[in-house]
Amino acid sequence: MSEKRAQCLTGKGVTKVFGLGDKKTVAVDHVDFDFREGEIISIVGESGSGKTTLSKMLLGLISVSEGEVMFQGKPRDISTNQKKKEYWKGIQAIFQDPFSSYNTFNKIDSVLLDCINMRGGKSLPYDQKFEMMREACSFVNLEFKELTNKYPFELSGGQMQRLMIARIFLLKPKILLADEPTSMIDACSRATILDMLLKLRDEINMTIIFITHDIGLAYYISDSVYIMEHGKFVEHGKAEDVILHPKATYTQRLINDVPKIYEEWDLSTV
Amino acid sequence: MKNTLRQVFHSPKFVIGFVIFAALLLTTIIYPIIVTADPLEMVGNGNFFKPGTYVSVKDSVEGTRYTLNVDVKAGSLDSKISAEDKESMKEWLTKFGGVAEADINLEDTEGLIALWEANYSEDADQPGLTASRKKYFVRLNKNIDGVLLDSDVIIAQKDPETGELVESATIGSKEFVNTKDVANKKTFILGTDNFGRDVLTELVDATKTSLRVGLIAGIIATLIGLFLGLISGYMGGVVDDLIMFITNMFTVIPSFVLLILISYSVGQNARGVNLVGIIIGLTSWTWTTRSVRSQVISLRNRDHVNLSKLSGHSMMRIVLTDILPYLASYVVMAFILQISSGILSEAQLSMLGLGPSTSNAATLGLMMNWATAYAAPLNGSWWAYFPVVVTIALIAFSLNLMNTGLDQVFNPQLRD
Ligand SMILES: Nc1ncnc2c1ncn2[C@@H]1O[C@H](COP(=O)(O)OP(=O)(O)OP(=O)(O)O)[C@@H](O)[C@H]1O
Numbered sequence: 311m312s313e314k315r316a317q318c319l320t321g322k323g324v325t326k327v328f329g330l331g332d333k334k335t336v337a338v339d340h341v342d343f344d345f346r347e348g349e350i351i352s353i354v355g356e357s358g359s360g361k362t363t364l365s366k367m368l369l370g371l372i373s374v375s376e377g378e379v380m381f382q383g384k385p386r387d388i389s390t391n392q393k394k395k396e397y398w399k400g401i402q403a404i405f406q407d408p409f410s411s412y413n414t415f416n417k418i419d420s421v422l423l424d425c426i427n428m429r430g431g432k433s434l435p436y437d438q439k440f441e442m443m444r445e446a447c448s449f450v451n452l453e454f455k456e457l458t459n460k461y462p463f464e465l466s467g468g469q470m471q472r473l474m475i476a477r478i479f480l481l482k483p484k485i486l487l488a489d490e491p492t493s494m495i496d497a498c499s500r501a502t503i504l505d506m507l508l509k510l511r512d513e514i515n516m517t518i519i520f521i522t523h524d525i526g527l528a529y530y531i532s533d534s535v536y537i538m539e540h541g542k543f544v545e546h547g548k549a550e551d552v553i554l555h556p557k558a559t560y561t562q563r564l565i566n567d568v569p570k571i572y573e574e575w576d577l578s579t580v
Numbered sequence: 581m582k583n584t585l586r587q588v589f590h591s592p593k594f595v596i597g598f599v600i601f602a603a604l605l606l607t608t609i610i611y612p613i614i615v616t617a618d619p620l621e622m623v624g625n626g627n628f629f630k631p632g633t634y635v636s637v638k639d640s641v642e643g644t645r646y647t648l649n650v651d652v653k654a655g656s657l658d659s660k661i662s663a664e665d666k667e668s669m670k671e672w673l674t675k676f677g678g679v680a681e682a683d684i685n686l687e688d689t690e691g692l693i694a695l696w697e698a699n700y701s702e703d704a705d706q707p708g709l710t711a712s713r714k715k716y717f718v719r720l721n722k723n724i725d726g727v728l729l730d731s732d733v734i735i736a737q738k739d740p741e742t743g744e745l746v747e748s749a750t751i752g753s754k755e756f757v758n759t760k761d762v763a764n765k766k767t768f769i770l771g772t773d774n775f776g777r778d779v780l781t782e783l784v785d786a787t788k789t790s791l792r793v794g795l796i797a798g799i800i801a802t803l804i805g806l807f808l809g810l811i812s813g814y815m816g817g818v819v820d821d822l823i824m825f826i827t828n829m830f831t832v833i834p835s836f837v838l839l840i841l842i843s844y845s846v847g848q849n850a851r852g853v854n855l856v857g858i859i860i861g862l863t864s865w866t867w868t869t870r871s872v873r874s875q876v877i878s879l880r881n882r883d884h885v886n887l888s889k890l891s892g893h894s895m896m897r898i899v900l901t902d903i904l905p906y907l908a909s910y911v912v913m914a915f916i917l918q919i920s921s922g923i924l925s926e927a928q929l930s931m932l933g934l935g936p937s938t939s940n941a942a943t944l945g946l947m948m949n950w951a952t953a954y955a956a957p958l959n960g961s962w963w964a965y966f967p968v969v970v971t972i973a974l975i976a977f978s979l980n981l982m983n984t985g986l987d988q989v990f991n992p993q994l995r996d
């Protein structure tokens with residue numbers, strides 16, 4: 311199915327090197343990828359494998375050390391501030407750590423109002439804006455009335471993550487990079503939220519790049535899966551193929567490490 | 581915001597510093613309202629009059645006199661000869677005067693003086709005494725000389741016709757004047773300086789001027805440092821390199837040397853108080869730039885800044901709303917330290933004679949400069965420099981205390 315879709319983000323030999331000399335870390339090591347429009351792509355890998363680094367490169371927030379990222383089939387050009395701004399119009403992110411994602415000096419309202427303004431709703435009457443914010447919050451099981459006039463640090467980690475997702479409902483971007491967006495959210499709300507994201511994908515053909523540790527979750531939501539180990543993609547393909555018939559030993563280990571209820575947890579493999 | 585303020589005022593260090601500083605500041609504001617005299621007026625005709633109340637001799641002589649039955653001799657003896665002097669006298673008399681120790685009673689000052697006058701001789705053989713000790717005894721002897729005499733002081737007036745002196749009054753030792761009757765008197769709580777200026781009034785004025793110098797220097801240094809640090813840290817690249825190059829150049833040349841060179845080239849007469857403040861500010865922004873820059877670098881990659889970028893905010897807005905607020909507490913602390921170091925720099929400059937031109941202002945540094953130039957520490961005129969030192973120390977101490985107090989409040993939050 312992915313073959314029919316248009317190219318969204320593609321990469322050839324994309325590499326990120328941090329530091330120089332002895333302190334050099336190759337966080338992402340010559341990865342190739344082909345993300346198609348309207349797909350949900352999961353990037354799965356253990357801690358430190360370079361997932362966040364790759365997503366920051368895709369967002370254009372950090373430079374690419376080597377290799378090339380193509381956007382909609384053409385080389386991506388974000389060399390000037392103006393071009394970056396243009397690029398960021400269609401791409402949004404949910405960052406891994408909700409605690410550092412908010413400006414602690416701004417109230418929660420301003421986070422959501424920014425989104426409405428971005429979508430050209432600046433001149434709407436406040437009633438209407440309020441209604442939009444309330445709706446976005448209710449999508450993620452939040453009560454806007456309880457949040458208004460509060461500061462981000464007055465929320466729990468899970469509430470912060472939900473608010474980040476509420477932003478996405480307001481913004482409806484073409485591409486979403488979600489870096490473990492539900493890591494602090496209870497399983498029940500998580501399912502609803504993920505269903506909402508899937509619906510959004512169907513509605514506006516949003517491309518979702520979903521970064522997670524949780525291979526089960528990846529199987530549940532994604533069309534294709536990329537398995538990352540030490541900065542490299544060791545395996546990729548359709549979710550069913552990769553997860554049900556893993557080829558790389560690393561993938562097999564990841565799958566085996568998922569603890570299953572009713573089953574003895576074999577600590578020797580951890 | 582309100583919460584932070586409350587926290588700040590719960591920090592004992594900050595409160596102590598704040599109270600000291602506020603007290604100094606209030607003094608510089610209220611004192612001139614009460615004492616309206618020109619702080620630079622040269623009241624004393626001579627240098628370094630010691631602290632105390634000065635009453636007009638003529639007024640005292642001409643005013644109403646009261647006879648009091650008080651033992652004035654004991655009083656004046658006590659003021660002229662200290663207990664230490666008495667011990668020294670006893671030591672001399674037993675060692676070189678040939679007086680038996682049993683004959684000396686330190687309680688009986690008059691008896692001791694009588695013994696002294698009978699036995700002391702400057703030329704006596706005094707083995708084992710240093711020259712300065714010998715001189716001390718000569719001085720003591722002069723002091724004591726005539727202290728036991730009890731003759732009246734005669735006041736005479738010139739007869740306008742014959743030109744002869746005619747006795748008009750005698751003043752006995754038991755006659756007193758009431759200081760309330762003396763019309764002309766003047767109190768110098770901290771004495772006078774080498775120009776005969778009232779040190780206290782001058783000190784208050786100087787504190788005010790020095791605070792102004794510190795404030796001007798602090799504002800300029802902080803603004804320049806903040807501006808360059810923000811740009812350099814946020815933009816990075818060529819801009820960063822250029823700004824850091826300039827900053828390093830200023831750092832390599834010690835700012836104090838630069839300060840001296842600029843002050844010297846401006847020339848004595850052109851150096852007003854404000855100009856000195858500006859010069860100090862222009863040479864001391866480098867460390868604010870460096871530390872703001874490094875803070876900005878650690879902030880600019882935070883996700884809340886990234887989110888702001890993705891929300892389409894301009895660079896200006898990101899710097900002002902996503903970076904500056906996180907630095908605010910830090911900048912306040914840097915500002916406080918800059919004020920403090922500005923005041924100290926002025927004092928150092930003035931000590932070298934490169935401070936504000938002397939004729940139109942007093943600053944703490946200038947007061948120190950003059951006190952040293954006129955050897956106040958050597959001739960025992962502590963009042964000309966000690967209060968100045970204490971004031972400088974208090975200002976620096978209170979500002980630094982506030983700074984550490986703020987540090988304690990802000991830092992856990994900065995880490996968030
Ligand atoms: N700014 C940086 N400077 C230097 N090294 C970095 C930097 N950011 C990440 N790294 C290194 O790059 C490697 C990959 O980090 P990254 O954050 O991409 O991992 P991750 O896959 O997101 O892990 P996790 O699942 O724990 O979030 C790590 O070894 C990390 O130490």
Ligand SMILES: [Mg+2]
Pocket residue numbers: 361362363406489
């Ligand atoms: Mg990560």
